[in-house]
Amino acid sequence: MIIRTAVLTFYLLSFPFEINLHAQVETDLMNQIPKEINGWISDNDDRIFNEETLFDYIDGGAELFISFGFSKAVNRTYYRNNQPDIIVDVFYMNSSSNAFGAFSHSVGKIGNDFGMQSQTAEGAILFWKGKFYISILAYPETNESKKAIEQIAQKISDAIIDNGEFPLVISKLPKDNLVNESIRYFRHYVWLNSHGFISNENILNISQETECVIAQYSKGSSDANLLLIEYKTSEEAELAIEKFINGYDKRLAAKNIIERNDNLWVGIQKLGRYFVGVFNCSSEKFANELFSLARQINNKIE
Amino acid sequence: MKSREITRREFIKTSALTTASTALFMNSPEKLFAQTKPKSRVVLIRDENAVLPSGKTNSEVIHKMIDEAVKILFETKDPQSAWKKIIKPEDVVGIKTNVWNYLRTPLELESAIKKRLMEVGVKEENIGINDRGVLRDPIFQKATTLINARPMRTHHWSGVGSLVKNYIMFVPNPSDYHDDSCADLAVIWKLPIVKGKTRLNILVMLTPLFHSVGPHGFSPEYVWQYKGLIVGIDPVACDAVGLKIIEAKRKEFFGEDKPLSPPAKHIQLSDLRHKLGNADMKNIELIFSGFAEGRLI
Incomplete structure (x- = not known):
């Protein structure tokens, strides 16, 4: 009885503390973003969206964030007379990998003005840092709004202590001839076609349990797309490859690099738990080079 | 996957399975479009004065464009005769517009x-x-009659916001149709x-968005003044034409083939799987009107 009471007391004392700390961490970021900046004021409550309600806010764009693992989004809007509204959206992704993933699929030119990576366009700043994906919009842009959103972006970036990390699978991309801006990380098969058509179906058994990255390579007149998928086990990788060969091109069962009718080359390899695919490759030689580089990196890490 | 959506999505998957053979041919659409239909x-109509230097829509020109487009489409001498071919006085008409904040159906077109x-x-x-x-x-x-009118734009999940997609608001839970990057939007049309x-479809190509960035998808950097309208009875055909233009613009702007991600496969599947209309350009009689510079198609 005494022990039970002690355990219960301990639990009751620690549980609310956990909740408070968790809530404090989550609200701290929004609390550190000023409600007034350069004459813009936000005097309404922040709006909070989850997986169910995000569609009402950004329509089908919500699926992008859901496909990467998203817990909530907080919107704050600033107003100033005779100036565009400033719309700040903070997405709480489930990991820094997910924040990077969502960012990589929703930008054009990548810079590093804010956070880990950013894009600055007319009337917009997008960046990711830690587990957060941040969007700050103000259309149509004015000189004043441009300065204001830059200041907001910097404050948010400074308030996020943890930089976060790039997904580990990205480190397994060969660095030679890699087009850095083309890197796309994903865990939903919809993103397979990010750099050219591969399939409209889930031809490689991609799920939330797999780590996928696709990127472009360019060397002189040679170009290719490299797809790397990490499965939980070597057996899963094997099954995925069988499915791919049957669905994509059965010639790959006999030969790991084939030439398509459009004179571009496609190749696949299994490296332990990894599927390595080369697509839209301009030559067999370049495909082999990429496979060789992928093997070297895989051997080092595994 | 949420439990409330399983029944809806399972239904769509079941329907898709009955036409699974078409999915296998998705890698080679040319083979599939072999038979004549x-x-x-x-009609693709453009006018250099459709958009004013301020970026606003030129009301007078939009009225003229839609008049000319229906005349060509229905081969009549005047626009009133064209409209009489598809509308009766006793009709109850719903104009399905699109009010997306950043690029809505122009009010000038609605009033025309x-x-x-x-x-x-x-x-x-x-x-x-x-x-x-x-x-x-x-x-x-x-309503006895619908007129479908919306701007084309890129979309983070369906590839493009299209005429076919514009009817998604006719269902209580639009997200039920998001599965597989909105592959089966055409089901809504049934x-x-x-x-x-639907008597007329108008795909607004005045200032299309050809690349999406950020959660809201819009950036003025990826909008250009095409100054066109695509008009037809077949929404899939209109969307196919619009998609070609968007793809060409992306290639022109980025200097390389930059496919939509995800691809706008719902347009092709509206044809192949759901028989809603023609997505293959070989089965589309495309009539041009207006200036040709920058037409991209």
Whole structure:
């Protein structure tokens, strides 16, 4: 009885503390973003969206964030007379990998003005840092709004202590001839076609349990797309490859690099738990080079 | 996957399985489009003055463009005769517009359509213009005729916001149709509230968005003044033409083939799987009107 009471007391004392700390961490970021900046004021409550309600806010764009693992989004809007509204959206992704993933699929030119990576366009700043994906919009842009959103972006970036990390699978991309801006990380098969058509179906058994990255390579007149998928086990990788060969091109069962009718080359390899695919490759030689580089990196890490 | 959505999505998957063979051919669409079909007539009309230097829509020019487009489409001498071919005075007409903040259906186009409807004899109280509220709108609930009008833009999940996609507001839970990057949006067109009612589709290509960035998808850097309208009875054919233009613009801007991600496969599947219309350009009779510079197609 005494022990039970002690355990219960301990639990009751620690549980609310956990909740408070968790809530404090989550609200701290929004609390550190000023409600007034350069004459813009936000005097309404922040709006909070989850997986169910995000569609009402950004329509089908919500699926992008859901496909990467998203817990909530907080919107704050600033107003100033005779100036565009400033719309700040903070997405709480489930990991820094997910924040990077969502960012990589929703930008054009990548810079590093804010956070880990950013894009600055007319009337917009997008960046990711830690587990957060941040969007700050103000259309149509004015000189004043441009300065204001830059200041907001910097404050948010400074308030996020943890930089976060790039997904580990990205480190397994060969660095030679890699087009850095083309890197796309994903865990939903919809993103397979990010750099050219591969399939409209889930031809490689991609799920939330797999780590996928696709990127472009360019060397002189040679170009290719490299797809790397990490499965939980070597057996899963094997099954995925069988499915791919049957669905994509059965010639790959006999030969790991084939030439398509459009004179571009496609190749696949299994490296332990990894599927390595080369697509839209301009030559067999370049495909082999990429496979060789992928093997070297895989051997080092595994 | 949420439990409330399983029944809806399972239904769609079951329907898809019955036409699984078409999915296998998705890698080689050319083979699949081999057989001849009746061609869909589509008008692409452009006017250099459609968009003012301020970026606003030129109302007078939009009226002229839609008049000219229907004349060409229905091969009549005047626009009123064209409208009479598809509208009766006793019709109850819903104009399905699109009010997306950043790139909405121009009000000038809505008013041009409404004006011609009333000239044909439709009572003003029998004309409704709506987007997100169509299911609660009494006009749309009893509509005998629909006019579908929206701008084309890129979209983070469906590839493009299209005429086919514009009817997603006719279902209570639009996200039920997001599965597989909105592959089966055409199923909505078979629902009783819309089936067989659409008399005209207008894909607005005045200032299309050709690349999406950020959660809201819009950036003025990826909008250009194409100054066109694509008009037809077949929404799939109109969307196919618009998609070609968007793809060409992306290639021109980025200097390389930059496919939409995800691809706008719902347009092709609207044809191959759901037989809603023609997505293959070989089955589209495309008629140009207006200036040719920068047409991209």
